Amino acid sequence: MTTSPSSPAAPAALAGRAGPAPVWRVRGRDVRLDRPFVLGVVNVTPDSFSDGGRFATAADAVRHGVQLAEEGADGLDVGGESTRPQGARPVDAAEERRRVVPVIAALRERLPGTVISVDTVKAETAAAALDAGADVVNDVSGFRLDPALAALAAERGAGVVLMHSRGGVSDMATFAHAEYGADVVEEVAAELGESVSRARAAGVRDEAVVLDPGIGFAKRSEHSLALLAALPRLARLGFPLLVGVSRKRFVGELSGVAEPAARLHGTVGANVAALARGARLFRVHDARAHREALDVAWAVLGRPEAR
Ligand code: HH2
Numbered sequence: 001m002t003t004s005p006s007s008p009a010a011p012a013a014l015a016g017r018a019g020p021a022p023v024w025r026v027r028g029r030d031v032r033l034d035r036p037f038v039l040g041v042v043n044v045t046p047d048s049f050s051d052g053g054r055f056a057t058a059a060d061a062v063r064h065g066v067q068l069a070e071e072g073a074d075g076l077d078v079g080g081e082s083t084r085p086q087g088a089r090p091v092d093a094a095e096e097r098r099r100v101v102p103v104i105a106a107l108r109e110r111l112p113g114t115v116i117s118v119d120t121v122k123a124e125t126a127a128a129a130l131d132a133g134a135d136v137v138n139d140v141s142g143f144r145l146d147p148a149l150a151a152l153a154a155e156r157g158a159g160v161v162l163m164h165s166r167g168g169v170s171d172m173a174t175f176a177h178a179e180y181g182a183d184v185v186e187e188v189a190a191e192l193g194e195s196v197s198r199a200r201a202a203g204v205r206d207e208a209v210v211l212d213p214g215i216g217f218a219k220r221s222e223h224s225l226a227l228l229a230a231l232p233r234l235a236r237l238g239f240p241l242l243v244g245v246s247r248k249r250f251v252g253e254l255s256g257v258a259e260p261a262a263r264l265h266g267t268v269g270a271n272v273a274a275l276a277r278g279a280r281l282f283r284v285h286d287a288r289a290h291r292e293a294l295d296v297a298w299a300v301l302g303r304p305e306a307r
Helices: 058-070 093-110 123-131 147-156 184-202 221-229 231-235 249-255 264-276 287-301
Strands: 023-026 029-032 037-043 075-079 115-119 136-139 159-163 209-212 281-284
Touching (some): 058 075, 075 093, 093 115, 093 123, 115 123, 115 159, 123 136, 123 147, 147 184, 159 184, 221 231, 281 287
Parallel strands (some): 136 159
Antiparallel strands (some): 023 029
């Protein structure tokens, strides 16, 4: 089955994007990335940095996921463990499963055409999530932390998002490992390349892989900005790029908005800029604003420059 979003018409030949749209292979289905892919965040956590506790019950989380899909999200990313910058409390696999599995099962039933990903670093949680109907494993450790996760994804034909980070769950969103030499982009590209090698070694097909620079993970704001600006270099790795800038610290710093949940406008700006530099998937807390903004930006960017 080929899933192709219905509107608006995909711009024909985009600067630097001529040729067929990339296809993301997720559990036997081809998701054509022929317009910006909006991945709505469904955090089933009491402690996430911007929406912790808001959707902590399964019923609230399902309602929220359905709303995000109605607002135009192509996919939903369900997570039961926070990586918040203040130092997250790791959650054991049993508790994480208890949080995400009923939500994924209910969303699968309500939204058969929506791509569902599970945001986890643990194979045990991912296995239960895939059983419940998830299509994609979003591993913020890029297959570093649980050696069984890559093999599981390969065996189940799951799509994978391999995000760059350093350290463990409790410190990956801090500055504990944010030491880079002269060229942060080169280092992140090399470490993402190692994630790709781990995926290939386990038998994950290249068409299943999406890469993510890991905005705010083991990165100061200057690093996040440098990476967003250099997305064309990361695209040379040969995989579609996802960015997760939503409500993050650098957005707050640049826009002067301290409260994470109030950072929508800055977030939209960052995502539109990332689109222009080659990102195709956008992990966001606010679906409607991004559906509209990214579709409009996509249509404009798809036009040839006037002579
Ligand atoms: N960011 C967060 C969590 N998961 N996954 C990917 N692929 N990329 C990201 O940038 C990313 C991610 C952190 O954001 P959030 O889920 O809102 O917060 P928390 O980790 O506190 O739950």
